[in-house]
Amino acid sequence: MEELAIRFDHVSKRYGETPVLDDLCLDVRKGTFLTIIGRSGCGKTTALKLVNGLLTPDGGAVYVDGADVAASDPIALRRRVGYAIQGVGLFPHMTVAKNIAYVPSLSRRWDRETGARRVGELLETVGLEPEMAGRYPGELSGGQRQRVGIARALAGEPDILLMDEPFGAVDGITRRDLQDQLQALWRRLGLTVVFVTHDIREALRLGSLVLVMEAGRIAQLAPPEELCAHPAGGFVRRLLSDR
Numbered sequence: 588m589e590e591l592a593i594r595f596d597h598v599s600k601r602y603g604e605t606p607v608l609d610d611l612c613l614d615v616r617k618g619t620f621l622t623i624i625g626r627s628g629c630g631k632t633t634a635l636k637l638v639n640g641l642l643t644p645d646g647g648a649v650y651v652d653g654a655d656v657a658a659s660d661p662i663a664l665r666r667r668v669g670y671a672i673q674g675v676g677l678f679p680h681m682t683v684a685k686n687i688a689y690v691p692s693l694s695r696r697w698d699r700e701t702g703a704r705r706v707g708e709l710l711e712t713v714g715l716e717p718e719m720a721g722r723y724p725g726e727l728s729g730g731q732r733q734r735v736g737i738a739r740a741l742a743g744e745p746d747i748l749l750m751d752e753p754f755g756a757v758d759g760i761t762r763r764d765l766q767d768q769l770q771a772l773w774r775r776l777g778l779t780v781v782f783v784t785h786d787i788r789e790a791l792r793l794g795s796l797v798l799v800m801e802a803g804r805i806a807q808l809a810p811p812e813e814l815c816a817h818p819a820g821g822f823v824r825r826l827l828s829d830r
């Protein structure tokens with residue numbers, strides 16, 4: 588069985604003349620919770636978008652479950668790879684239920700009855716009341732919207748969950764709560780999670796593996812304990828001093 592969920596094989600990416608990722612090589616084994624941290628603009632979001640095919644590399648290739656993303660069917664890929672982002676990007680004119688059912692409905696995987704049941708289950712999974720299903724995103728708090736974003740990302744029953752600062756806009760207690768629930772989900776569902784954050788404490792707390800990026804390259808890739816015990820250079824040491 589393929590043990591790798593994601594492989595970046597000498598990946599380069601530029602926007603116009605500006606290189607963002609430079610010869611990035613990275614293997615993510617199945618079941619890893621990878622947190623990615625680095626300065627604003629260092630290429631974290633770009634790396635995530637290469638995994639679900641929103642972007643294509645200029646050099647090298649990205650593989651998901653051994654298949655080249657560039658050659659994969661985008662809808663099938665989006666089902667296998669859930670994506671949750673800061674600010675969530677929920678569709679404002681759709682109810683919570685419709686938002687959650689969006690990806691499965693693209694491939695007509697849920698009939699009406701299955702849809703209602705799965706939406707209910709997913710709301711429960713992320714700690715929301717079933718009544719929320721009929722609300723619109725504008726009628727929810729920031730933390731509730733983030734939970735809906737996670738439910739939506741889980742709806743396609745993905746093996747891989749990409750999360751781009753999903754807990755950026757909530758208070759500390761809610762954030763802690765969301766972190767605990769996400770970690771429980773990760774363990775229960777055996778997901779591979781790739782989680783971008785600006786918060787070193789969050790990166791260390793959640794990650795089974797932490798990737799520190801600096802200007803489109805890997806500054807260090809290590810489990811949190813090892814990162815703390817043996818920071819690979821001045822940049823990682825400075826990051827850790829923010830704890």
Ligand SMILES: Nc1ncnc2c1ncn2[C@@H]1O[C@H](COP(=O)(O)OP(=O)(O)OP(=O)(O)O)[C@@H](O)[C@H]1O
Binds near residue numbers: 603626628632
């Ligand atoms: N569509 C685009 N066109 C041109 N430049 C872009 C585009 N998207 C991103 N960039 C630039 O590429 C660089 C990397 O962007 P990216 O979003 O990957 O960074 P990031 O590490 O996720 O940043 P942040 O932490 O601020 O979200 C930045 O300098 C950004 O301005």
